[in-house]
Each structure stands twice: as C-alpha cells, then as structure tokens.
Amino acid sequence: MLLQGNLKEFSLPNIFQLVKMSAKSGALTIRRGEDWGKIFFRNGLINYAYSAPQLLPLGERLVKSGSISARQLKEALAEQKKAGEGARIGTILLQSGDIDRGTLEQAVREQIQDSAFNFFSWSDGDFEFSADEHVTDEDILVEMTVETVIMEGCRRIDEWELIFEHLGSLERVPHLAYSERVEERGEITLTAQEWRVLVHIDGRADINTILRDCGLDRFHGAKVIYSLYSGGLITVTEAAIEGIGSGLSVAVRGPIDIYNEVFLNTLTDANLVKQLRVEMIDDKEVEIPVLAGQVQSMNGNGNGNGKGDGNGNGVEGQGEDVLVFTVAASSPEQAWRHFARESSAWVLLANANDRDSLRATKADLEFVRGLGDVPFVVATYTSMADDELSAKQVARALGVDAEVPVLACQLRDRESVVGVLKAVLELIVR
16 A cells, blocks of 8 residues: 655545554654654554654653652663663553553553544645554553544544633743632642643743643643633733833843843842743744843832832833843744844843853854844853953954943943843833
8 A cells, every 4th residue: 555645745644544444553754854653453453653753752641640660760760771672661551560451552542542632733744554564562552533633633622622711821920819719619629630731831841832731741740731721720820021122121132041141030020930832943842931020110300100019120311111031042043033033132242251151242243243233232151250341342353343232241230231121121212
C-alpha cells in the first residue's frame, strides 16, 4: 500500500480511516521540520504511537498520574541504564511490582492519544505509510480503534475551545479568589493535580509559566486551571505583554538574564509578571520567557496622575504609564524581532567591567540598529566592583555617537534605573 503526501491535501482523520478500511498493518510517519512521529497500526487498529521530541516520556507520565513516585522512577531509570540497550522502563516497573499491567496499558493509551492530538493540530506536514515497519521492542501494545482516537481528538479540540472562550489566553495571569460559590459549598476538596497547580499561583506568573513549573502538559494543565476558574477559586487578568504596542513600551536587552531582571525589579519595585509566550518559529512551537511590568508615570508637576501608588513609583514628566519588559537572552532573534515591531524604545544593558565584557553588547547593538530608526540608550553596570569603564570608553568601544546616551547605572538603585528610563523616554518625544 503506497500512501504518502501532505496534510494540506489529506487530513489525518481521513488517513486513519483509509488505513482502517484496508485493515493494513504498518507505521504512519508524520514529519514537519525537525518534529516528527509515528503511529503504528495492526490490522487497521492503532497499537502504538510516539512523537519526537517526546511530549511526555512514559516514566514522567506515570509519576504525574501518581502511579509511581519520583524515587521509584529514579530507581527504574538506574536499572534501565544498568541493563543496557533495549531495556524498557515500563517492563522494569512491571517486574519490580511498582505498577500493574492495567496501569501501564492506560499510560500507553494516553501516550497514543496525546501524540495523535498533537498531530491533529498540524495543518501542514508530510506523511508516509510503510507496511514494512512494525513495533518490536515496546513495553506493551494496546489496540485502539481509529474512531476512538479521532473522537478523543475532536473532544480535546472542543475542550480547548471552551477553555479559551473563558480564560481568553494562556498568557493571562491567574489570582486566588474567594467567591460565593466557594462559600455555598462550605468546604473545598482539591484533586492532586489541582493542588499541584494551585501552589504555583502567585498573581505574577501567567498560565503558561504555571503549567511549565508544575510539570503538567499544556492540555491537561489548562483543564485543571479551567476547573479552578469555573469553581470560583481563581480569577484571571489580562496578560501584561498584551499591552506591548498599545502604549509606551520599552524593551530591556542585555546579555545576562539575572541583571536584566534586577534592573526591572528595581524599576517596578519587584512588581513583575512572568509570562511564557509560545511562538511559532520555523514551524516549531518555541516557549519564550518574558518578564514585564508597569512603571506608573507622573505628570509634569510631580503629582500622581491618578494611577500611582503614592510612593513615588513614577517617572516624572511623562503623561502615561510605561510597560517595560525583557525577553530571555537565549531567545531566538525571530522572537526578539516580533517584540521589536511593537516596542517604543530600547534600553541596552552593558557590562562595563572591561572591553571583553562589551562583546555581547556589540551584538545587541547591531540587532537594535538593524531595526531602523529606533530610540535607545546604553546603560552600563559592573559585576566586579574594582573594574569599570567610563561612559566615554564604553561609547568609543561600542562605536556609538554623541546622540546615543551612555549612562552609568546602579542596578539596585531606583533613582539610577529611573534615570535611565527617563532618558530613553525623552528620546521618544523628540
């Protein structure tokens, strides 16, 4: 049976149905860029599936479901390494008595469903069915009908639509709440997964970040968040990064994440939101960590504009609040360019210990200059107290002219970092 093509022309459910009707055995390989996977059939029934990179390895899946402990998995992995190539983690757990056959079968079924659902979301990708390829060394094989897998995929799509209808976005920030529904019930009973999510809700991390930190995959984790939301235990607020481009927004870029974070923490009095934006880059989903916060401005006479907190946490002379943010230094340039299109100005943080320390800043400077006529300032800091280049030495080493402000900055001194922000905002209004 020769079956190959692209998902643009032939949907995955249709391919499944064709294999089922012909009662074929073999492997359906699906590939999109570096991502790929296989779905195995036996007499038209699905009996195994996996994706690469693996969404959730079998051992981690068993830990997350509470079937085994992290210690048991660690011991099984050590035994697997000792046994050598071909040893399967599920078989080892079965032989040790840590799980039974039914638990392993359920985990394999969930792995098949997760892999298939992942492929269902692909609108593009090459596929090829090979009747000569079969599973030979897996822990356990199950048999699932094509209809079961398709129905599960459709159910998940419907649930995703419901989740996004109410939560709006996984970039929104959840907050603990107390509603009338909670009081009516009198007591609260949480599942293990709900508690696992709840302990990460601090009013600053967005849903994507919480799902990453609690260890649940995005679909099942989002279901837990929605359960807490619909039960009145949490509320959600708009994502801070949704404000990028809608008003004044200043991007902070430096070679070392911890110093970028210190700068923003000082500027916002540690009132930062941790966001995790999922970007499609080269046909792959890439998680982009973002830190963002609002700096409340003040009017020209130094009085609060009605939005301030009364503690002087403003930038005098500006007429609107400013969103400041930074993206993880390791993020792809494509992600930086996406944010750059909507940013009003840039602050380049430069380590001014010596000329070697400025190498990374030269690359950052090249990136910002490539954006065109974008206002920016260079803010220097030192990580070693005894060494420091002067502003003139930094400007000369970077090759910036007199129109680009080069300011010495004490990252933990609020007056110093506010001075940097004022300088870049003055460039915007020129």
